[in-house]
Amino acid sequence: MANAAAIGLSLRDLYLFNKGNLFHSYRTFGAHPIRLGDETGVRFTVWAPNAKRVRIVGSFNDWNGYQHEMELIGETGVWSLFVPSIGPGTVYKYEIQTPDGALLLKSDPYAFQSELRPSTASVVAEVFHFNWNDGDWHQRKLEDSPYHEAMLTYEVHLGSWRNRGKELFWTYDEMAGALVDYVAEMGYTHIELLPITEHPLDQSWGYQATGYYAPTSRYGTPEQLMHLVDRCHQRGIGVILDWVPGHFCKDDHGLRLFDGTPIFEGKNWKLAEKPLWGTLAFDFSCTEVQSFLISNAIYWMDVFHIDGLRVDAVASMIDLHFDKPPELYTYNAFGGTENTDAIRFLKRLNETVFQYFPDALMIAEDSSSWPAVTSPTYMGGLGFNFKWNMGWMNDMLRYMALDPNDRMRHHNLITFSLVYAFSENFVLPLSHDEVVHGKRSLLNKMSGTYEQKFAQLRLFYGYWMTHPGKKLLFMGGEWGQFDEWKDAEALDWQLLDYQAHGSMHHYVKTLNHIYSAQPSLWERDCDPGGFEWIDVHNAAQSVIVFMRRGHATDEFMIVVCNFSYHHYSDYRIGVPESGEYRIALHSEAATFGGVLTDIPEVLYSKPTPWHGRPCSISLELPPLSIQLLVVAKGSLDRNDRFTT
Known part of the structure; x- marks a missing residue:
């Protein structure tokens, strides 16, 4: 058994981790460059409670871990080892011997950096010493309430906003220039990034992750992402990260059967399986998983200065039957279909985030009718401070697709949203989900002739901007992208050379700035x-x-x-x-x-x-x-x- 203190670990922290209460677990787990005595090196720490043996393998030992066997710390299920004479840039994995004797090569769940796909190893990185220049931004956030401020969000997929061709991505540094300047010029108050946690498949857009603590290496290093966030804040732009705590992908190097047993996904395979997405749900009843996920939310705000999280697929987390065939149905202890463990997790997540970051944005992407999503937990709510208004979005897109001559019979589609507009603190989303998979672009959803489509989109944007609720628009919508979003290609910027699209771009920019200048359009969104x-x-x-x-x-x-x-x-x-x-x-x-x-x-x-x-x-x-x-x-x- 290892002496925790000898390698700079706290037994109290490991106890809190096991109890689900270590909310900065990223400062304990993962690969940390440190100095022990007279030696510099890296301390590796991983949770693998059912492993027979864990070794560290990598570029520094020719992928032979014989001399780098990790030591188990007490009854914690945590393994750790200090390896001298290595540092940032070291490529590594964990070689785990399972209870049945098989050997697995696993990426570090707490890796701060990963290799560029298709390679899957973790990379030692120093992420705690970036020189931030956003003090004024954070002071302003402390003085303002998000409920009474403008929130006009530009949703971005970094791989296709601009690129140089297939898989030739712009870097975080390049985005810190052109993207941030563009967003500021257009009058947006926030950028929301599609998930940038490390993921193996480009086409998943980041929604099926393997590295929850590693910003994807497709666009550069963690430090470069920090530069992007820092530049946003210096230009007065908040940054929201699309965050996916509901499920993870099944790739062999990831979290699935991490030590040969289901420790992240739980033993109940019916509960774990997400057949629609080919993924696995986290076991929200597991205290170590709670420490892992809640720490991850804190990590992005603490280390990367992210201003908030859009929590993906809340409906799939709280409903045990969500998109599952009958043979996978499970029920809670009361015979219901509510995932009581997930509900408790979400409440605890929000309570913890607001404890450390009272000015954070916690936004639920929830398509269910679950009540009080944005009410405090002490009042029985889930504790988010905003929720996407999926009902408004669906009704309005259906209405705008109608022939105007038929609209008199469907007037309720534009008025019904005001019946419930103040039941939650809403964001009105026109997101990427609405312009893919055969749904057509926003412009092409509008009925009528070519010219009428543009007139209708201008009308729709104006109504959207003036309806109660914060706002979100996916990239390309600001000039009326005609084709659906193509995730492997850059946006159709050339359309700005055409008068109709250039005029639409001018209209949206004008509308954005009028929105920001008029407190009547946002001061009382929730009133x-x-x-x-x-x-x-x-x-x-x-x-x-x-x-x-x-x-x-x-x-x-x-x-x-x-x-x-x-x-x-x-x-x-x-x-x-x-x-x-x-x-x-x-x-x-x-x-x-x-x-x-x-x-x-x-x-x-x-x-x-x-x-x-x-x-x-x-x-x-x-x-x-x-x-x-x-x-x-x-x-x-x-x-x-x-x-x-």
Whole structure:
């Protein structure tokens, strides 16, 4: 048995790990360059409770671990060894002898860096001493509440935002220049990265991982990723990581049967199997797995300064029958289909993250109807602070695909979301999931002719931006990418040379900046008082009118949407007060690809009651259009008015 103290390990930390309470376990496990006495080297530590023997093999010993056999520390199931005279850059694996005598070669579950696929070994890396320059960003986060701030997220797959050809990826460093500058110029407040944890198959987009602590080597080193995050923060952009705690891939070098037995996936194979994805679920009842996963969430925020996690596939975690055939059905102790272990894990995860990072973003990608996902755990909730609004997304994409002549019979698709809009703290996602696998691009989902598709997309984006909830758009949507997302190719940047797509790009950029400049569009996203219907029942004309309010009494915006093919030359809407109103944005302005070159500077209210309001305005409604109106005394100055 090893002397833990002699190699710089704490028995208390290992006890906490075994109990599921070591939330910085990455400082104990994995490969750590250290100094012991007069020697420098690397301390390797791994959990393999059922192994007969564990050795370290790698480039430093010609992959023969005879002289580098690890020592078991007490009854912890943890093995460790200090190897002198090696350091960062050392390539290694664990050679594990299973209970039945077989030998396995396994990557380190806590590896901070991995070889570039198809190679699968781990790489010793120093990740704890990066020179950060984002202090101002973190101070600002402490002073702001995410519920009352703008959140306009650009979702990015780094391998296909730009590249030089098949498998010729840009590096994290290159992205720290071009991508960050582009996102800042476009007016986005956050970047969300598709999973960048190490994964063997490009086509999985990172959702089937083998290295939870290793940023994928496809794009460079851990230090280069830190540079990307640091540059984002210096430009005022938050970084969200798509995180996948629900399941892992079955590749032999990964977590599956790690020591010859199912320690990460658990013994119940019916519970572990994810047949739809060909993966294995984590055993959320296992305390060591809890330490591993919760530490991983903390790791990305602590070591890489990630601002938040979008937690993937929550519905698949909490439902024992999710996408499973009957022969794999299991039930909890009460006879139900809720995964009570996963539910307890998610609550504990969120409690722990917010204990260490109170300003973190924990966003649930949850397609279920599970209640109180964004309520605190002490109130019975899961403890996230935001949730993707999948219902809104599905209803609106279905509505926009309809022929406008049929929309009067489906008016509820655009109004129903307001029945539950404040039941959770929502993000309105237009994500990668909606533009792959035959679903068509957002532009190509719109009905009508080529020109009408663009008009409809402008209308849809305007409604999306003004509907309560934070926002997320997948890359390429900002100029109306016509083809589906192709993960092995770069986005179709050449489309910006075409007038229709260039105009759409200009429209989205303008819309983004108006959003950021107007507190009424985000200050009260989670407050029913931030939204008022003005005209909700006009199904016959497919017109809706509503108002967004900020904290200040004179801070509001009126939104007028015409989802029909019809032109209404004298459409009257009620307004809350008399005065001059300006059109802050008109989707049919010629500069955005529309048909209007002469848009009035000012609209004057009249003391004619309408829609239950004391005053009203008459305005022209072109077909398939949206207009945003602000009181002339509002916060937009003349330079912020983008209509012609």
